Amino acid sequence: MSLIELKDISRRYGDGDQAVQALYPLDLSIEAGQFTAILGTSGSGKSTLMNILGLLDPPSTGAYWLDGRNVAGLDDNQISEIRNRKIGIVFQSFNLFSHFNILENVCVPMRFAGMPKKAMRDRAGHLLDKMGLGNRLTHRPTQLSGGQCQRVAIARALANNPPVLLADEPTGNLDEKTGQAVIQIFHELVSAHCSVIMITHNPEYEQEVHRAIVLHDGRVTRS
């Protein structure tokens, strides 16, 4: 079985005349160690798909297997645990906690996992070191550049060593050179057998990935 298996997944918001079909039924499977881009214009349904993949939003219909487990029908606690251990999420605007230093930021998912303090701080330091931020552990996000912040966000997403990394427009707030550096990090992760799924509206990134899934008006037009 693939790392991610979607079967007949759809998403509909609201009821009756007000209802909006954000995503029409789709089947999709993503393998471990695959670099996937979900492309589409605004309103194409790519964010809806990402929210479903990230277990932030339940689908209206269909079944979702993640790492061999059917995640449909699980309660909030179970969903939160899976999100914590199996999925790392990187946001366009980084979403770092400005009142924590970057080491504490990276520690947050590990706190949720109940990791001992020393092991947690060691791993966070190691991840930030790998991102080239080993000498800035006590800096606050506000003291860093956009590219550095995004590297902290990636380190945080990788804190619990998840098999899937979801990145929502990860280069959207970065200049081209810094954006390219982020893509390079993703390549390294993929080579370490992590599945990276990147949501983007920029078709240029199609060249960088193993597979591009294109959405338009809630339907997959190419996968």
Added chain:
Amino acid sequence: MNFLHTLEMTVQNLACHAFRSILASLGVVLGVGAVIAMLAVSEGARGDSLKRIQTLGVDNIIIRSILTGPNGKSGDSAGKSGLDSYGITTRDLEHISSCFENVRHAVPVRHLHKTIYTNGRSTDLKLMGTTPEFLDVSRSTIAGSRGRWLTDQDSESLSLVCVLGTEAAQQLFGATDPLGKSISAGGFSFRVVGVLANRQGAQMDASSPLENIVYIHYATAKALFGNFLMSPESHRLIQVAADYVYVSVKETSQLPDTVARLRAYLGATHDTEDWMLLVPLELLQQQQATQRMFTIVTGAIAGISLLVGGIGIMNIMLANIYERTKEIGTLRALGGKKRTILLNFMLESMALTGCGGVLGLLLGFVIASLIERYAGMQTIVSPLSVAAALVVSVLTGLIFGSYPAWKAASLNPIEALRR
């Protein structure tokens, strides 16, 4: 996420917004501070008045003679002497001593209104005539090596001897031993035979403390100065057997019954209300009732101030959640459970009110000590009020933080992340 991790995050969150946190808990700080100070003052006042009442003796009944008109009762109806008279009579004293089985002693006291001199120097000490049983009813003692108290032999021989209160001894003779020395009052000279040891501040009525009195035997006083005084209004002599009678009872449990019988007896035998009963036990009960009322009022004020403080906390927490919506969404996206978010915000509000409680406690201590220092009132901060203040302030955080925390935990992660 375990509790310690949540607590650590809570402390980090609060520390990052220290100023805002202090402002948020200000309502609780002031509320707790005011209540602690009020309770300290009330507790101090209670201790003070209880001490006063207890020095009167809870198993005593005090009968006071009252001059109702300018001349009291007419001489025709009152005494054989033909003088006007008022208050407790010798016959009353005898009746109370002999017919009231629960009465142990009925001790008459006369204030003699004589200036006391020593070595030609006048003092403001009081001269009092009483019987030997006064030592028992006033719970006084004679200082070990300092002579003796008045005895019945003094009455039989009409000895011109006196006993001094400790303060009186100090005023009259300073550091020198007063025993055997003399004082003069009303044209007579009295030899000091003893010094009375009282509890600090003890007094038997609203007059001067026992420490400031010079005591002579009741019979001696009556023989030397008569049992009458000059009416301040009519300038006529009025007869009075005792200004006060201290009645001590055998069984405190039957004290209310004895009081009722005394009232009935005095009511029946006196034409006018020229007597008054002062019952320390009743005063104690009244004091306790007043105290209960004060505690209720203080409790109500505490409740209102904590309510106001709690609403303030709720308001701040709701604003806090609105401001941190995206942060909450991110925490959920990183795997934070609803209950973790709930616990996080609950702990924040409890920490705010708890710290507010501690600061309020310190403020209360400061206010109480300032009141004690500048207003001269005794204040007592009881351990119970300290514990109650801390528990109630943390509970305020728990109660008023529940709704905001529930709201934060119930946020839809996607909507929260969109902010």
